[in-house]
Amino acid sequence: MNNLIDPSAKIGRNVTIGHGTRVYANAELGDDCTIGDFCVIGHPGPGENGPLVLGAGAIVRSHAVLYEGSTIGPKLETGHHVVIREGSMIGENLRVGNFSDIEGSGRIGDFVRMHAYAHVGKGSEIGDFVWLFSLTTLMNDPLPPSHLADPVIIGDMATICVNAQLMPGVRIGRGAFVASGAVASGQVPTGALITGPDGDVVGPVRLLMHMETRTRHPWHKHFVDAYPEHVRERIAQLGAEIEAEAAKLDL
Template sequence: MDSLIDPAARIGSNVTIGHGTRVYGNVQIGDGCTIGDFCVIGHPGPGDNGPLVLGAGATVRSHAVLYEGSTIGPKLETGHHVVIREGAVIGENLRVGNFSDIEGSGRIGDFVRMHAYAHVGKGSDIGDFVWLFSLTTLMNDPLPPSHLADPVTIGDMATICVNAQLMPGVRVGRGAFVASGAVASGEIPTGALITGPDGEVAGTVRLLMHMETRTRHPWHKHFADAYPEHARARIASLGAEIDAEAAALDL
C-alpha cells in the first residue's frame, strides 16, 4: 500500500513520508520532516478549520493522527499512535509519548514533554518547559457529561507526575510539582508541592531531594543540560523568576 498524498498539500524539501500514510490537502509540512508509516496528516475535523501547519524538522512516528486546523512549531517529536486534534497551537519541540492525545483548541508552549498515555483535555493551556508524565489526565468538564467547559491551566516549568489527575479549572502555578497519584484542583501556588487525593499543599518543591545523590528540586538547577543549548538561557532566567516568586510565598 503506497502513501496517498493530496496534490494540494504543501510539502517542504527533504520530507520523508512512510508507507501507507495519508496526507490531506489542507496541510503545510515544513522542511526536513520525517513522517512514519500509516499516519494520517491533516485529518478533517468538524467545522471550518484552517490548515494543519507542521513545523520544520518534525518526527512523526507510525500510526499518529494529526488533524487539520492546528499550528505546530518546529521539531515536534511523537511516539506511536499519538492523536493531536484540531485547533491546537503548539510551540517548539513538543515531545509526545506513545498513545497520548491532545484534544485541541488549546495552547502548548515550547519544550513541553509528555510521556506515554497522557491525556490533554480540550482547551488546556500549558506553559513552557512543562512535564506531563505517563497516565496524567487534564480534565475540562466539571459535570460530565455536559456542554460545560472549564479547561486546565499549567504554568511554566511545572511537573505533573505519573497518574496525577488535574480537575477541571485547576490553575497550576509556575514550577509547581503535582506528585504521583495526586488529584489537583483550584489554585496551586508557584513552586508548591501537591500530594494525595485531596490535593494537599505539602510545602514547596525545595523539600524534594533524592537522598542517595543529594539531588534537589527545583529541576532547572540540575536538568537544564537535557535541553538544546539555545533553550538553556531561557531556563535559567525563568527558573530564577519562579524561585524568587516561590520564596516570597508562605507555604
C-alpha cells in the same frame, strides 16, 4: 500505491513519508520532516478549520493522526499512535509519548514533554518547559457529561507526575510539582508541592531531594543539560523568577 498524498498539500524540502500514510490537501509540512507509516496528516475536523501547519524537522512516528486547523512549531516529535486534534497551537519541540492525545482548541508552549498515555483535555493551556508524565489526565468538564467547559491551565516549568489527575479548572502555578497519584484542583501556588487525593499543599518544591545523591529540586538546577544549548539561559532566567516568586509565599 503506498501513500495517498493530495496534490494540493504543501510539502517542504527533504520530507520523508512512510508507507500507507495519507496527507490531506489542508496540510503544510515544513522542511526535513519525517512522517512514519500509516499516519494521517491534516485529518478533517468538524466545522471550518484552517490548514495543519507542521513545522520543520518534525518526527511523526507510525499511526499518528494530526488534524487540520493546528499550528505546530518546529521539531515536533511523537511516539506511536498519537492524536493531535484541531485548534492546537503548539510551540517548539513538543515531545509526545506513545498513545497520548491532545484534544485540541488549546495552547502548548515550547519544549513541553509528554510521556506515554497522557491525556490533554480540550482547551487546556500548558506553559513552556512543562513535564506531563505517563497516565496524567487533564480534565475539562466540571459536571460530566455536560456542555460545560473549564479547562486546565499549567504554568511554565511545572511537573505533573505519573497518574496525577488535574481536575477541571485547576490552575497550576509556575514551577509547581504534582506528585504521583495526586488529584489537583483549585489554585496551586507557584513552586508548590502537591500530594494525595485531596491535593494537599505540603510545602515548596525545594523540599524534594534524592537522599542518596543529595540532588534537590527545583529541576532546572540539575537538569538543564537535557535541553538544547540555545534555551538553557532562558530556563535559568525563568527558574530564577519562579524561585523568587515562590519565596514570597507562605508554603
